[in-house]
Amino acid sequence: MAALVGLRACFSALQLSSPGLLHSSYKLCAVPFTRRNFAAEAKAKKTYARDKPHVNIGTIGHVDHGKTTLTAAITKVLAEAGGARYKKYEDIDNAPEEKARGITINASHVEYTTANRHYAHTDCPGHADYVKLDGCILVVAATDGQMPQTREHLLLARQIGVEHVVVFVNKADAVEDKEMLELVELEIRELLTEFGYDGENTPVVIGSALCALENKQPDLGVNAVLKLLEIVDEYVPLPKRELEKPFLLPIEGVYSIPGRGTVVTGTLERGVIKKGDDCEFVGHNRAFKSVVTGIEMFHQSLDRAEAGDNLGALVRGLKREDIRRGMVMSKPGSIQPHQKVQAQVYVLSKEEGGRHKPFVSNFMPVMFSLTWDMACRVHLAGDKDMVMPGEDTSLTLTLRQPMILEKGQRFTLRDGNKTIGTGLVTDILTTTEEDQHNWG
Template sequence: MNKHITIGIAGHRSHGKTTLARCLTALDQKCNILEKNSNFSIQVAISEFYVMPEIRAALMDVPGHPRLLKSAIRGLSAVDFCILVVAADDGIMPQTIEHIKIINHFKVGDGVVVISKTDLVDQELMELAELEIHDAVQHTVFSGKPVIRFSATDSSGKENLLSCIRKAIETIPGKNPDAPFRMWIDEAIGAPGFGTVACGTVISGTVSQDDPLSLLPLNRETRARSLEVHHRKAAAAFAGQRVGINLPKISLKEVQRGMVIVKQKPENLFVFLNAELTADATIKNLQRVKLYLGTSVSNARVTLMDQPLLSPGQTGLVQFRLNKPLFAVPRDSFVICGMNTQTVIGGGLILEAAKEKFRAAKSSRMIPYLQALKSGDLRMAIQYYLSNHARRLVDRKELFEYTGFSSQATRRIISGLINESEIISCDNETLLLKETYAALAMKLQQAVEAVLSTDPLKKAVGRDEIRKAVDLPVDDALLKYMLDDLCRLNRIVKVKGGYIIAGFAAILNVAQQKMADILMNYAWESGLSSFSAGNYCRVINPDFKKNETQKILDFLHEQGKLIRLSNNHFLNAEALAEIKRRVRKAIDEKGSFRMTDSLDILGYGRSKAAPVFEYLDEIGFTRRQGDERRLADGN
């Protein structure tokens, strides 16, 4: 695959940027009638530039007028290599400085300085211009780079410039073709017979004809009906290429400069962006600024995270609070300007598209994670991310998206952390910190014990009761995984209606124990006759409430002190032993018995005896054959 590079031409107005571009491409880039009648460009001009057969470039000439700083920022946002043009007769001018700052903040990979109009000055002025340039580009991408003298009158210096460009571009990696497709829109046009065409530089990935696309932040679904690369139809466009994408079912008025086209639509867009900011001017906490990201411009308020003030040259962690949602990817470069000035006051890197507003109380949780992202420590970033999202399972794909590191590197670190038992792979896709698992497992087990201790009559503790007892906003998927794993480890037991602790012995309170004693005494007095909670409360002891009585009877049954029949009646264990003795005697005498023999055997009729005989069948004491019952084998 050919490498595709974007080359920017920056500098102060009337310093010869457009003339240089025309000399390199042999094309007239001033296509606007207003530009032709003025001596400076009023918009970004783009043309195709074959640096060498295997490397194609888009040559981007940005305007140098102070009023057009917005256009210059947008144009330079996609640049991989930059040519800084300085007129020999003017030297470094205000917009030269602004463009240098923009290029520096956008982390442009490489560059070269061109001194234009060399035919207008003598050798002394030329040397002064070179010294001035040397001082101005210190600590920038142009520091130590070639300074090439160029004259448009005879094209002197052109070959030297081309040689420098070719040599530098061979080592520039360019944009990532393997990352998800993304393109900031810098122009939208209506093509007769085709509809809306969105133009821009492919920041990452590839796009092919008929690929499904999303237009953000509108969240509109569309597709790439057709593609053009430098006015030629193409089946696909790759990272670094200039492309026009025909978007069906999208009107021209819906598409605006600063929107972004993607293939993989994000789940959410955020109004909080956490970033690393380097100040070019003093920046105060909560200062309002204009944020330039890609080709978008947003009003934002800067919240300083780790220091009260950013002085020129200082770098700090900040959160941008936007007035509308914006799509941003970690490691994106940005520039900020004052609200009412055409001056760059800072720039840096987006570290995270954040879901929550920064507060000082959250510093201990948020800042270490951002510092790990800032330093490129992927291992610590993953651990901090999992710690900050400890109330839910985290998908591996989410880590790729939110940390901004490559999926290959992230997978490698995740595998290492799993092997070292630092994190747990809950399934093939989701992850959990080991220390989070250990702490939550203990809390869940203690929650089940606490509920059962508080209410000994409770048969089991439901999932919602456990969540409430833990008093943590635990995600459903995480709670289910934790409870299932605790069951696997036999730390809790899943039963009908919820969970219990294996071997846990509940203790009745004084009032409950008194009720239990009364009911056990009544069961003993009832002999072979069973009774229910409702019957007992209605006939024997109206002071007892049915629900409470039922819970006590259930508890006594679980303790093995009472026998529960199919009709929810109860017998004491001694009565069951006597019933077995009588049934065995009847069978020994007659060989079998029928339901009609219940009065002789138990002393009561069939309706009351049926559940008793069914229970004997259920426990394997008797075996029913038609209307007769006999002792089961082994009895």
């Protein structure tokens, strides 16, 4: 497992100043990208001021432990402190199937600023969202403690490389026994240690997102949320962005804006994009060029987007159906798709939510990386007959069709609805005629 992660030393928990001092230091901004964001003329848009470093954060944890409620509470607390509107629970949890089941299925995004940073906050990130997180908030209900998805989400964060986690023990207002709260905290610290985090020093905040929303029990409500935000500000380090490399934007969404053109959205993986730049779209057996004619982030226009930015880019001369999620927008000629790689893979054990049985050559899981997913065929090394759950091993993986793959790129493997492994590309291999024949 250690071979995949490349661990850096964890930060020690920091001493906190009074959260009350933060009331005048926060303000809330915008909400998820929609097709209407680009509809207004550029002159009507505010210009994004890059006066604070940008950090991507997310809330993870078991279903119904309060991830979306906490996200809503953060926006409400910051809105009251800064005089801006907040994003209600039902606005974050807004898809029809989500409302019907009472759980969030697709990730939603909110934006806010602190005294020192600008944040893009992803609520309930999907597999593709984990890759772009600089840190995360693990939400654990005090009434339940750790549950299966607590382990699954934390392990996925660890394997994909999210190295800094802050814990929010939610629903503390529903627990009268303080010893129960202490037990939940101890249990979570042990889990963090088990998955390679600094469990002893990881910050843990005990509170109630619902109390913050309803302005009840301030020590568990508003003050706890402010304390959480202060900890995130201090504990999650500023990420090192690769600004000097050619730009790479994995495409998350594509929108057609009447009167404006086609907009692609995503989080810039590396490099810098400027208005007027030539670009190339690659992936899904296609490659074609265009020009970036406009850039926006959270409803505000930019002349220049940097690595880590969650942006929408207006591109010239393309239709919505020309571009698909999973493609990348890149500097022309800077990147090529590949079909076959050597990778170091950790196969999750049964206890970690993985497979119960071993697998052999020609096993066909689905690989998830960047924003794409693609069926792949596994080939074991010559001296291996099978790979056991819990094993760390080298595998050859051949995709059904070429996609963007580079040395050092992280990915996950899934079988049905289950994550079965996480890996790191160690080498790019040449596809043979036999490989092509195997896919028919």
